[in-house]
Amino acid sequence: MYDFVFHNPTKIIFGPDREREIGRELKDAAVGRVLLVYGRSSVKQSGLLARVSDALKAEGIEFFEHGGVVSNPVLSHVREGIALVRQNRVEAVLAVGGGSVLDEAKAIAVGVVAEVDVWEFFTGREVTAALPVFTVLTLAASGSEMNGNAVITNEETRQKYNIGTSHVYPRVSILNPELTHTVSPEYSAYGAVDAIAHLIEAYFTKQPGTNLQDRLVEGLILTIMENAETIRDQPDHAQARASMMWAATLALNGLTPAGVGPYTFPNHMIEHSLSALYDIPHGAGLAVVIPAWMQWYRPQNPGQFQRFASQIFGLHDGEEGIVALKKWFSSLNCPTTLQEAGIAAADIPLIRDNAYDTAKLWEVDKLYPPESIEEILQLATR
Known part of the structure; x- marks a missing residue:
């Protein structure tokens, strides 16, 4: 084990119907005016938005709605949310939805207290403050409910960049696994891939000699795979949905890479270009990138x-493990090649250059020069 600091300040409230407690949590935090951020129609059709609104009204909390967040949240909509917060002197941001909604809420929380445009924080400026963030989660995938990360796409420049700061760890996140029962088979599968991607980045690129963390990762991957298969066959399986929701949270809350030494996030680095350029779901893009990168x-x-091959699939050869994981992605009906994702091989130079810009921003351009990124993308055509 290497030296590390682990600090996660997010309070998790887990269980059925717990979203009704969000009003009391905000009141306890002395919040009287909140921006309510959500996606499109699903939270309204399910009745979740009404329940959350009622919980806020019951505690006398004034709220202002900012709906319409898309699956790859965009900068222009973030800026609209910032303007709404400033106009109404909002004190906190409440995200109700999946990882995209949570990410946009965090970006708004950062941008509203800054004197510069929010995009500057996604291109290198340090975050020094943010409004408090609270969440009600509806999708098991990103782990944004218990970390300080957020990803936003600048639709004008076609760049998908991230921030990582302790200032946007949610104060409270409410996880009701029943809210995930109606998630489509496609997005349930993409969520599983996303969670696995969060685990394997450090697992493969870290320093050797951290057996404890390896076992944590392997246990979570096995749990995710087992429950993803159950959800595929039985979408309303309560225990599988609950286990998946908590496993996805643990996959990116800082626990598994604690003490592993330096590591990188190359799969996300490359996939961000796919979803920035083609607006494909993040998990679908990762299912394409991961086997090729491996x-x-x-x-x-x-x-x-x-x-990995031995512990996850009971195989003896590393290459066989890669093939097995790719087949498993396919078993969930995820694309595993660029072509299956609707992306032409002729676009590889465009993707390469876009991903290399991210590599430079993340300071891994020496590890991933353009020719290496192109090699990985060529492998993603097979």
């Missing part, structure tokens, strides 16, 4: 890939 990277860490 094939490219395996010679740099063959022992860990052999361990």
